[in-house]
Amino acid sequence: MGSPIVKSRQERPLRIGILGSGLMGAKLGTIFARAGHEVVFSYARSEAKLKRLARNAKGKARAGTPRQAADGADAVLLAVHWSRMDDVLSQAGDLSGTVVVSCSLPMNADDTELVVAHTSSGAEELAKRLPTARFVSAFNTVPSEVLFDVYAGRRKAGRPTLIYCGDDRKAKNVAVRLVRDVGFDPVDAGPLRIARFTEPFALLVAQLAYEGKRGPELAYRFEWR
Numbered sequence: 001m002g003s004p005i006v007k008s009r010q011e012r013p014l015r016i017g018i019l020g021s022g023l024m025g026a027k028l029g030t031i032f033a034r035a036g037h038e039v040v041f042s043y044a045r046s047e048a049k050l051k052r053l054a055r056n057a058k059g060k061a062r063a064g065t066p067r068q069a070a071d072g073a074d075a076v077l078l079a080v081h082w083s084r085m086d087d088v089l090s091q092a093g094d095l096s097g098t099v100v101v102s103c104s105l106p107m108n109a110d111d112t113e114l115v116v117a118h119t120s121s122g123a124e125e126l127a128k129r130l131p132t133a134r135f136v137s138a139f140n141t142v143p144s145e146v147l148f149d150v151y152a153g154r155r156k157a158g159r160p161t162l163i164y165c166g167d168d169r170k171a172k173n174v175a176v177r178l179v180r181d182v183g184f185d186p187v188d189a190g191p192l193r194i195a196r197f198t199e200p201f202a203l204l205v206a207q208l209a210y211e212g213k214r215g216p217e218l219a220y221r222f223e224w225r
Ligand SMILES: NC(=O)c1ccc[n+]([C@@H]2O[C@H](COP(=O)([O-])OP(=O)(O)OC[C@H]3O[C@@H](n4cnc5c(N)ncnc54)[C@H](OP(=O)(O)O)[C@@H]3O)[C@@H](O)[C@H]2O)c1
Pocket: 020, 021, 022, 023, 024, 025, 043, 044, 045, 046, 049, 078, 079, 080, 081, 082, 084, 103, 104, 105, 106, 107, 139, 140, 141, 142, 143, 144, 145, 202
């Protein structure tokens, strides 16, 4: 008898809707498309910008409305300012059963303070608002400026860490895949209530990135010794 044939298990690309194509959404959407996923960019103030992003992504990407981005998506990336959340979610429509990866932080208007903290978190409040969606919090602890660099270095040793948290196993599996695709080493921080710790941590990273002397291309790495 011959040796068994081992088939390599190729995962099918995901259909990802970008809800908020700003600093985070534009870059993550571009990277997801370059990593082989099918991406719909939505929610910016100009349609021309969304079309340009889709063209420049050089993968399977297109521009659409939030509703089109969410329709039939395996996952949506929620990447808007806290003040735009009601608007984008109402435009996206029903997200029941959809994996929602949120990189959003519950910031005040001038981005100086968390408006939800300590006894809850932005992630928990969003998950309460989307009780039928499969919610996970990821990508909110790194500045957008570092994302392309991390992607460029994805084949090198010593990947930076990216923490994520959530209560939904399927959503966490999708987050792990996307986090790896971008070039980070995913670390499960636990259930969604741990966002009470990860969100203030994101502000520490932002402080170092934007107020430090070494610039915003900052990632972090946790090591167990
Ligand atoms: N930036 C970071 O490095 C970073 C890091 C970690 C977490 N976060 C969090 O991630 C989330 C997204 O941050 P971001 O920096 O990517 O935000 P952003 O650059 O402000 O992007 C948000 C998107 O919303 C769009 N938008 C705003 N008002 C709109 C309106 N009235 N109609 C339609 N579209 C509108 C913007 O359009 P335009 O493209 O036309 O401006 C932009 O595409 C936030 O919750 C933030 O706290 C950000």
